[in-house]
Structures are given as structure tokens and as C-alpha cells.
Amino acid sequence: MDAPFSRQEGMKLMRVVMFTLTLSSMSILMFNFVLPEISESFHLTTAQVSWVTSAYSLIYGIGTVIYGKLADRYKLKNILTVGLLVLAGGSFLGLVAQSFSMVLAARCLQASGAAAIPASAMLIPLRYFPPEQRGHAMGTAFVGLALGSALGPIISALMISMVHWRWLFCIPVFLVLTLPFYRKYLDDEEGSSAHIDWIGGFLLAASVTLWLLSVTNESWWLLLGGMIGLGVFSLRILTARQPFIQPQLFKNKQYTRRLAIAFIVNGIGFSLYFLSPLFLAEIHHLPPAWISMAMVPAALTAALLGQKGGKLADRKGNTYLYSIASSLLILCFALLSTFIGISPLWIAFFLVIGQVGQTFITIAISNAVSLTLLKEYSGVGMGLLSMLNFIAGGMASGIYGKMIDLGADVAWNPANVYTNGAVYSNLFLVLAVIHVLTLMFYLAIAKESFPLMMEESK
Structure with a gap:
């Protein structure tokens, strides 16, 4: 402290x-x-x-x-x-x-x-x-x-x-x-009195802007500009005397691996906010007011249980909480994929499971990332986490929107008995599978880094 x-x-x-x-x-x-x-x-x-x-x-x-x-x-x-x-x-x-x-x-x-x-x-x-x-x-x-x-x-x-x-x-x-x-x-x-590299900050901001605009505008030229900007930014932090982000931060494998996981799980989690209103309107034909009401119980339940999740992380560890959260999200996406056309009341219940899981997984991964950072990198390190969470949501919305536009004639989930909503069923099935793979990766790196993490926390 x-x-x-x-x-x-x-x-x-x-x-x-x-x-x-x-x-x-x-x-x-x-x-x-x-x-x-x-x-x-x-x-x-x-x-x-x-x-x-x-x-x-x-x-x-x-x-x-x-x-x-x-x-x-x-x-x-x-x-x-x-x-x-x-x-x-x-x-x-x-x-x-x-x-x-x-x-x-x-x-x-x-x-x-x-x-x-x-x-x-x-x-x-x-x-x-x-x-x-x-x-x-x-x-x-x-x-x-x-x-x-x-x-x-x-x-x-x-x-x-x-x-x-x-x-x-x-x-x-x-x-x-x-x-x-x-x-x-x-x-x-106060922190260090080091000079802030505003040129590096501008290059990072420009790269992120181009990347996000390339998704929303479906422009390969903007994507190319973002990649070039990221390359110039990388060159800048390697050559500047006091770079905007110290390259040593990215050499920390514990930090970068958890940052990558946070990017994936937040991009997947954004589907609960982005896809739910769309299929409730398209498949269940609910008006906007009823769509909001269907999503409110999930948010309120997540708010009520948020502190419980934090206490679980303190008592049992971040890996324990992450495993519970990931299991809830896998269950939520599997249920949505299988029962996409069921009563909206059941959909609201499935969203409760998913929203609680997303809140828990955000707590677990944020806490895990914080434990990998040295004090002098804490501000920019956690700032990068926040920014990547935002980028993940922005890119995910573009991908989900494109997939919905493409549509689907056949549901990949053999347990799905509903004839409508195949594209949403397929999306949720893919997200469930990605969560299974991400959980396996998280457990592998948690086991690998556990002794070192214990030493750093003493």
C-alpha cells in the first residue's frame, strides 16, 4: 500500500x-x-x-x-x-x-x-x-x-x-x-519525474484510432494505416530515451499473456451487450422497452454478486474465480446456442448466468494482471488493460455485425431444435468453444507462473 x-x-x-x-x-x-x-x-x-x-x-x-x-x-x-x-x-x-x-x-x-x-x-x-x-x-x-x-x-x-x-x-x-x-x-x-514521450503517445493514439475506424468502416486501407502506425510506435519505444511505454513491460510474459487473455474474454463478453438486443428483437420480436427489461435482471444480479466474486478471488485465488467465471460463461453461451428461440423469460435467466460470469472474469483477470506489474509500470500497465478492453469491444462489435449480415442457413449445434436464429446459435457455439480453449490456456500459464507469483506477492 x-x-x-x-x-x-x-x-x-x-x-x-x-x-x-x-x-x-x-x-x-x-x-x-x-x-x-x-x-x-x-x-x-x-x-x-x-x-x-x-x-x-x-x-x-x-x-x-x-x-x-x-x-x-x-x-x-x-x-x-x-x-x-x-x-x-x-x-x-x-x-x-x-x-x-x-x-x-x-x-x-x-x-x-x-x-x-x-x-x-x-x-x-x-x-x-x-x-x-x-x-x-x-x-x-x-x-x-x-x-x-x-x-x-x-x-x-x-x-x-x-x-x-x-x-x-x-x-x-x-x-x-x-x-x-x-x-x-x-x-x-508523486511518481517518477521522467519526461513523458508525447510523440509516442500520439503514435499509439493514431494507431488505435485507425484500427477501430477500419472495423467500423470496413476499410483495409485504414487497417493498413493502423498496422503501419503500430510499427512506427514500436520503433519509437525501442529508440526513444524515455519512451511512452517501456519495452520492458512487454518482456514480462506474465503480463502480456494475461493481457492477451483479457483482450479475448472482453471481446467475447461484449457479445452479451451487442447480440442480445439484436436477437431479442429479430427472433422474439420484443420492442425496445421490453428488451431493456429483459437485460436489467442480469446487470442487477451481477452488481449484487460483484463483491462476492472479489472476496472469492482473495480467499481462493484468481485462478479459482476465473475458472468459475469461465464455466458460467461457457454454460450461458451453450444454453443460448441450444435454446435461442425459447421464451424471453428463459433468455433473461441465461443472461443472468452470463453477466455474473463476465463480471467475475473481469475481476479475476484485472486482479491477476495487477499482480504482474512493478510499481513504476502500474499506471500505464493498467491503462493499457483498460484500453485493450475497449478495443476488444469495438472490434468484436464489427465482427459480430459482419457475421450477422452474412447469416446462416444451418445451425451447427446438433442440440438446437429451433429453426430460426441459426446465425446467433452458431455465434454463441463458437464463443463457448473459444472460452473452453482460453480457460485451458489460462490454467496452463497460471500453473507455470504460480511459484513466481507467490514470491512477488510476499
């Missing part, structure tokens, strides 16, 4: 983090449901108005690793203060916006401030809790994400039924109320 925290003080801080993540994740989701209203207000096409969410997502994803890098040098309390104030500034700009360009600028400003939240939420358990308590702390933080996912659609629908959609910008302003608590509980310790 960086500060002599008592367990009681530590959990008070994590409850503040949980509240912050709840409002932050709500802010990300809520505007997805009002794009038609924004389009109508400013007479825009769907492609034009989609930049409200696309621009936010790009800046938010890239910003997490930049804030993580800054946290290795500056006080975490100051980084959070700046981030939350910028977020509030963007919210006020959006509230008074009279043109689409102002709305877009407001969302970009919000994203540039909000990106400080996931970076800090990952770092606080790592810096302020010993390894034997870190799982519980991370579990508390991820409760906020689950709550935000559950409340976002409900609050959005409720607000736009009573007031103008611009008032959605007000929700993040309440995060300013958390600043006194962060200023109180976070210490004044």
Missing part, C-alpha cells in the same frame, strides 16, 4: 469509486438511446449523428492509457480532479448546446475527462490495498459498472419521457461531489 489505510477507510474509498463508475458508465450508455431524437433535432442522417457515440468511445478508450501514464508521474488525486472537472465542463457545454457541432464538442470534452475514471479505478485497488484484499476492492469497483449498465437505459428512457434529451448531460455533473472524498483519501505521493 502507498498509504497506511485501515480496511474501513479503504472500503469507504472503494464505495466512492463504485459511485463514480456507476455514473460514468451511465453517461456512456445513455446517449445510445437518444440518437434518433438528436438526429431529428438537427436534421442529420444516422451516420452523422452516430459520431456522438463514436467520437466519445475513441477518445475515452485512448484516454485511459494516457491518464494511466500520467498517473505514473503525477498525483492520482490531481489527475482525477482535472478529469472530473473537464467532464463537468463538457456536461455544461452540452446542456446549453444549440448546434450539433457544440453537442459533439461537448461529448468529446466529456470523454477526455471521463477517461481518467477507469484508469484511476484500476489503479486505486492496486496502490491502496495489499494483494490479499485487492479482489474485494476490485469487486466493489465493478459493481459500479454493472449498476451503470442496468440503470443507464432506465434513467435515459425516464428522462427523455419527461424532459429534453439535453438534460442527460447533467448526470455526470454529480461526479464533482466525489472530489472532496478523493482529495481526502488519496495521498500526495
Whole structure:
């Protein structure tokens, strides 16, 4: 720990983090449901108005690793203060916006401030809790994400039924109320005084932007640009005197292997959010309001059990929690693949299993990654994890969308008795198989690195 925290003080801080993540994740989701209203207000096409969410997502994803890098040098309390104030500034700009360009600028400003939240939420358990308590702390933080996912659609629908959609910008302003608590509980310790390689940071941001745009626009040229950008970034960190990311971080096999697993499982987990509304509408013909209601129990259950998952990681270890989580996800995808056309009530139950599994696996892999990092790399290391989680979701949505467009005439799952929804059945079957293979790989590397991990945690 960086500060002599008592367990009681530590959990008070994590409850503040949980509240912050709840409002932050709500802010990300809520505007997805009002794009038609924004389009109508400013007479825009769907492609034009989609930049409200696309621009936010790009800046938010890239910003997490930049804030993580800054946290290795500056006080975490100051980084959070700046981030939350910028977020509030963007919210006020959006509230008074009279043109689409102002709305877009407001969302970009919000994203540039909000990106400080996931970076800090990952770092606080790592810096302020010993390894034997870190799982519980991370579990508390991820409760906020689950709550935000559950409340976002409900609050959005409720607000736009009573007031103008611009008032959605007000929700993040309440995060300013958390600043006194962060200023109180976070210490004044600063990191190294090393120079920050902003050229390297720009190259990383450009590469990520091109990669994600190549998926959303189905452009091989953008993909090629992203690969070239990544190559130039790699050359930069190998030759710069003080690179944006130290190459030694990628020589840590424990870190890079777990980072790869996190990328895969988060890309798979995104299917629960992306595919579920699509097949509930296409196969079960549910209206949007009922689709939201079908997904709310899963998010609420995950929120209720998040801390339990963290405690399991502390008591039994990350491998134990990962195994349980992966088993739940395999079961969820197998059930969805087999019973894709069953009653929506059963689908809602299957999603509960999957959402709890996804929350548990996020806690397990985040905690496992944190244990592989030296203190001087903790900020950028956890920032990279957050950014890759975001990239995984963005790339996965493009892949899932393409697979659905291609369609399928035959279900690969021999146990599937439903004639409709073959493409969704096949997708969920493939995801279940990938999870089985990923679990086998995780267990193999966990067994290999167990003695070293025990030595590092002493």
C-alpha cells in the first residue's frame, strides 16, 4: 500500500469509486438511446449523428492509457480532479448546446475527462490495498459498472419521457461531489519525474484510432494505416530515451499473456451487450422497452454478486474465480446456442448466468494482471488493460455485425431444435468453444507462473 489505510477507510474509498463508475458508465450508455431524437433535432442522417457515440468511445478508450501514464508521474488525486472537472465542463457545454457541432464538442470534452475514471479505478485497488484484499476492492469497483449498465437505459428512457434529451448531460455533473472524498483519501505521493514521450503517445493514439475506424468502416486501407502506425510506435519505444511505454513491460510474459487473455474474454463478453438486443428483437420480436427489461435482471444480479466474486478471488485465488467465471460463461453461451428461440423469460435467466460470469472474469483477470506489474509500470500497465478492453469491444462489435449480415442457413449445434436464429446459435457455439480453449490456456500459464507469483506477492 502507498498509504497506511485501515480496511474501513479503504472500503469507504472503494464505495466512492463504485459511485463514480456507476455514473460514468451511465453517461456512456445513455446517449445510445437518444440518437434518433438528436438526429431529428438537427436534421442529420444516422451516420452523422452516430459520431456522438463514436467520437466519445475513441477518445475515452485512448484516454485511459494516457491518464494511466500520467498517473505514473503525477498525483492520482490531481489527475482525477482535472478529469472530473473537464467532464463537468463538457456536461455544461452540452446542456446549453444549440448546434450539433457544440453537442459533439461537448461529448468529446466529456470523454477526455471521463477517461481518467477507469484508469484511476484500476489503479486505486492496486496502490491502496495489499494483494490479499485487492479482489474485494476490485469487486466493489465493478459493481459500479454493472449498476451503470442496468440503470443507464432506465434513467435515459425516464428522462427523455419527461424532459429534453439535453438534460442527460447533467448526470455526470454529480461526479464533482466525489472530489472532496478523493482529495481526502488519496495521498500526495508523486511518481517518477521522467519526461513523458508525447510523440509516442500520439503514435499509439493514431494507431488505435485507425484500427477501430477500419472495423467500423470496413476499410483495409485504414487497417493498413493502423498496422503501419503500430510499427512506427514500436520503433519509437525501442529508440526513444524515455519512451511512452517501456519495452520492458512487454518482456514480462506474465503480463502480456494475461493481457492477451483479457483482450479475448472482453471481446467475447461484449457479445452479451451487442447480440442480445439484436436477437431479442429479430427472433422474439420484443420492442425496445421490453428488451431493456429483459437485460436489467442480469446487470442487477451481477452488481449484487460483484463483491462476492472479489472476496472469492482473495480467499481462493484468481485462478479459482476465473475458472468459475469461465464455466458460467461457457454454460450461458451453450444454453443460448441450444435454446435461442425459447421464451424471453428463459433468455433473461441465461443472461443472468452470463453477466455474473463476465463480471467475475473481469475481476479475476484485472486482479491477476495487477499482480504482474512493478510499481513504476502500474499506471500505464493498467491503462493499457483498460484500453485493450475497449478495443476488444469495438472490434468484436464489427465482427459480430459482419457475421450477422452474412447469416446462416444451418445451425451447427446438433442440440438446437429451433429453426430460426441459426446465425446467433452458431455465434454463441463458437464463443463457448473459444472460452473452453482460453480457460485451458489460462490454467496452463497460471500453473507455470504460480511459484513466481507467490514470491512477488510476499
